[in-house]
Every structure is written in C-alpha cells, then in structure tokens.
Amino acid sequence: MSTYLGLPRARTDVGHLSGSRSFPDAAHDALADTRLRRNLSHATATIRAKRAAVVAEVPDWDALRDAGSAIKADVMARLPELLEQLEQAVTERGGVVHWARDADEANRIVVDLVRRTGSREVVKVKSMATQEIGLNEALEAAGITPVETDLAELIVQLGHDQPSHILVPAIHRGRAEIREIFLREMRGVDPGLTDEPARLAEAARTYLRAKFLSARIAVSGANFAIAETGTLGVVESEGNGRMCLTLPQTLISVMGIEKVLPTWRDLEVFLQLLPRSSTGERMNPYTSTWSGVTPGDGPQEFHLVLLDNGRTAALADELGRTALHCIRCSACLNVCPVYERTGGHAYGSVYPGPIGAILTPLLTGLDGSSPNDSLPYASSLCGACYDVCPVKIDIPSVLVHLRAEHVEAAREAHRTPSAEAVAMAAAAAVMATPARFAAAGRGIGLGRFLVRGGRPRPPLPPPLSGWTASRDVPVPPRETFRQWWARERGTP
C-alpha cells in the first residue's frame, strides 16, 4: 500500500460517505426506476450540451485546465504552510479558525458554536462538506433546525432524501415530484400550486424569505479560501447563498482543507473554469467573497472550520492525491454513462459519479470488502470524465490504481485468495508462456461444440453468467490466428 499507516481515514458510520450496499446491488434498483432514468438522461444531456457550447467558446481552455491543475498540484505540495497562512490571515481579520480531524469533531464544533448563540435555527448555504459530515443530523440531534436554502437542497431536505448530484442535488426529481413534496412538507404553501418551474420557485422563495429575515446564524461551505488574504468565496446561481452570507449575525463556514488557494490572482483561473464546467454558464450569477469580519457590515462573528476527514490520508497517496484537486464542478458526473443510468444514490456517498468513485474510497480507505470497495469498479474506463475535468484529474488511472489497492486490501484481509485472484494468477502464468498460451488457444477452439444458440452448455457460473444474461457468447473459431499463420506461412 502506498499510504502511510496511522493517518486517520474518514469514518463510514458518521456522515454520508458510504452506503450500506455495494454499487452493483444499489444500481440494480436504480436501473429499473423509470422516472429516475428519464429525469437523469434528460438533465445530463441538457447540461452536457450547455457545457460543451460554452467551453468551445474559450480559445485557451486547455491552457486554463493546465493552469488549474498546476495551481492545485502546488497547493497539495505545500498544504500545511498554506493552511497556517490562511489561519493567520483569517484571524488577523477578526475570524476564528477551528481545526477538525474528522466529521465528529467538525459537527461538535459547529453544534457548540450554535448552542452558544442560543439560536434554535440555522440557515444553510449549499455545501458538500456539511453534507459529507452529516451536519444536519448532528444539529437536529442537538435540537437545532437546519434550513437548506439552495432550492435543490431544500427539495432534498423536505423530501427526507439524500443529494444525488454534487451541483444539482435533486437532479433525480422531476417537477411533478417537487410539487408533491412542497404540498406535503412546506408549511403555508398555496394548495393550488402547479408544477410550473416559475410557480415552484415562487413557493420556495416565499418560504425561504421568512427564514432569511429571522435567521441569526448561517452555516456555509466554501468554494475556495485565499491563503494570502484570508478571503473565503462561494459561487452560486440563486442568490440565496448571499442572503445567508450577509444577513445573519454569525457565520460558520466548514471547508475541506484542500480548498485553499495561495493567492487572489489564482481566482482568475478558477472563476473561468468552474462556471463553464458546472452549470454551463460563462459566469455564475453570484460570487460572494468575505475576509473575516467587517464592523457594521454583514456577520459580526465569523468561524472557519477546517476539515480533514480523510484528506491527509488521501494526500499521502501519490496518484490518489490528485482527487483532492477537484473543484466540485460535476462535469464528470454529467458525461458519465454509468452515472447517467444509475444516478447518484447508487454510489452511497455524497460524492457520486466518476470523482466520487475515486474520492470516496480515498477518504474512507479500502478494506477489501466494504461497500466502498466496489466504487473503483463502477466505471467502464471510457475516459469521458478525464476529457471534461477542468483540472485534468486522470480519473481512469486513479480508478485502476484504486482497484489494485482493493485487491491488495482483500489479499491482506482474507487468508485465502479469492476465486478471481486465483483465476487472474493462472491466466497470467499461461499468458507469460507462449507454449502454454498456444495450447490454451487450441483448447478454447474445442469449446465451439459447447456453444448452442449463443449460450454455452453447461451455463457459465457467476460472475460470468452476468455476461450470458444479456449477451450471446461468440462461437470459438475452428483454428486460432496462430494456427492459421503456421498453416499458411509456416513458422516465422
């Protein structure tokens, strides 16, 4: 294993980094969900086309991606010093910095801070980090009501549901379902509500406005934090985030440690890459930045919670650390043929799709048998994700790397090798020896008499039966290529 022992991984029993089922199990149900399949194929196709159009407008797009990748690689190389610089800059500007080793510690810090204010309700800006650690559940357990204010997160929260997409958490819902959820869960909603998008948005606006005006405390994540100035930033489309970032008295921001950027100038790169890659917009409608506390303007108390939760362990993995370059744009989800057909819930983690299939197991670790061990295999390695990634994360290579980590972990966990491991070792032994390989090829040729009507007799055992369930098997040829060559040309 290329990771150092002793670095803490994220726990899978706190927060939302692991489901209870393996990917193929969960995908089985999702694939049969007609409404989900229709919603996802429509939504991903729309956003794919939008992204492709606005990316094509930028003549130096590839150079921008290189720049984004280089800045992130630099950040990872000197993360400790940048984080300390950030802490100092935030503190100098009147903020308070907290360090959280894991989800539990981060939740405890936030709950304690909210309790101290005496507030029973917090408004929330859409944030992946707080979903990752299960902050809403921790707040509720402490008798505090979190109110999601991002429209899609609100739909997820009111639906007692989990997000299924990084950018569009309710992508699995159609507007008819959203209407049903609002009618059922939104207090004071107009009973004549229709499923027109404008009417649904209006209902959410009315509901949320009261929350914005009464909230004393807000919780956010951050898209980036600038080490040299102590500035945090959130980019969004609705303006609801800005309401939360400016109206309440107290602001608590929970941010993964990998989000730090060295300088203000680095935003030039990321504010071009992110909106075009995520929403397919040239520029996002709202970009909010804040540096500590400004007397008489905005929140007068500011806390930054820096979250590790497995990130340092991921950083120790030479290839895997590139997953920490992710800016959460979701472009890889939208182009992924697996995600499009299974949806986000099948991955069991708040980080679904190609990036989730590498980031999640890097945060939690692989033990050879847990549900997250199935994630690196949830890809056909088609490479569409790598092509669109704005920071050029080579997701297919990391997937393959993590598959090897899983095999090693399984080897260590189980005394006896798996049937697959035995078959792979046997195949390698045959294939490394030309005479054995030639003999095996002739043997397979004899198998032609066992294939009838595209099906082998007797039927193949699992997992190979997965092939024959939907696909015929080829009839082996009368002679292999090398037999033909020897017959036609003689031995070379």
Place this chain on the structure above:
Amino acid sequence: MRIALFATCLGDVLFPEAPKATVRLLERLGHEVVFPAAQTCCGQMHVNTGYARDAVALVRHHVETFAPYETIVAPSGSCVGSVRHQHAMVARKAGDKPLAAAAEQVAARTYELSELLVDVLGVTDVGASYPHRVTYHPTCHSLRMLRVGDKPLQLLRAVRGIDLVELADADQCCGFGGTFAVKNAETSTAMLADKMSHVLQTRAEVVTAGDSSCLMHIAGGLARLRTGVKALHLAQVLASSEGSVQ
C-alpha cells in the same frame, strides 16, 4: 515496409478474422507482415481489474517479444492504449526502471491499425470494396486514449460501394469495459441497450469498430435479440474486395 503484427490475445484465440484481415490488407498495400510467434497478451485485463502485480510478467514478455521490430501494428485501440499508457506505468510501479524505459520504446513504435494506415503509411484509400450499409462505433480507448479522431472514418469513406451512416451519440461508451461487463453486468447492459438502439436506428446491416472486445459485447447483444445486424472489425471491412470489378 516490414510490419510486426500484434494479433492481441482476443484476436488470436476468439476473433482471428480481424488479424487475418489486417495481414491481407497490409500485404495488398505492398507491405511485409511478420508474426512474432512468442506474443501472447498485453496484460490490460489484469491491470484494469486490479492485478497490476500479475501483469508485470506479461508486460516484460510483450516488450521482449516486440523489442526487435521497427513498426508494430495491432487491430485494437484498447490493446495499443494499454501498451502506450499502461506498460511503462506498470513497470515503474513494480520498481523496474529498465523495463519501463524499454516499454516506452516499444510503445512509441506501436500503432493502432487506422493510425498506421493514415499517419505512417499515408493512405486513406486502401482499395477496399464493401457494398453494404455500415455504421461506425468509435471505441473509447481509440477515441480518448489514442485520439485517432476521424482516421477510421477517412478510411471507411474511401471504401467502394459502402453506404456509411452516422451513429447517434457515437462517442458514448458501449458498456463493455472489460471485467466491468461482468462485475457491473446490469449497468453494462443498460449502456449496451442504448448503443444497440442507436445502431438499429441507422438501419445499418453492419456495425464496425476497431476493437474486437467492444464488438464482442455489441455483437453479443445484437445476436441475443436476433436483430440480424452483424458486427465486423474495421480491418475486415478495409480488407474486403466484395463486389469489386477486378
């Protein structure tokens, strides 16, 4: 030119018509084809399934087998992708720097069939004749790993008598993905269903591609549903002289 053929393990054992067609095609164009008999498999299945350690012996064997040859061709985007993008990495991970260096040299001389024809040999009209309605599926590794672009289409457009029809969402994966097709058989099938639907919409008789592995998957689905649509390797279309007036 003297060209060494890497038939690929799948081509050798299950789909020999693809390497045979490669031989006929290159010889028709006036080149000498040799078949290094010691060749076996590039090891891609091992690497992609997590058994990179077991693949080291296969990489070493492949590199030793092909090291003496100046120009190497394989009728497979995926296997050439493995040679070019995985071999040196597997060797480096195993701590074998000399093998990594040797692998890089062999990789630099290894071409996928359409690359060899268009880039190295400089031909797009290979003198083929194939009077059928055909659609082309660009396989993921040839498209996104090797960046063959429209080279296969340039070659197909020059074929006499062909009725070449465009495939909708052509760049979407067919769902094969090696062991993905069995480990995630249902998701793989869902992807295949959409690919087949697009193939059927073209009303083509034949779907062609540059990889026998993806074609095995697509053909397996098309045959199971008794669609009557045939899957044929690009090399076989390009080697065809069917219906030509000699």
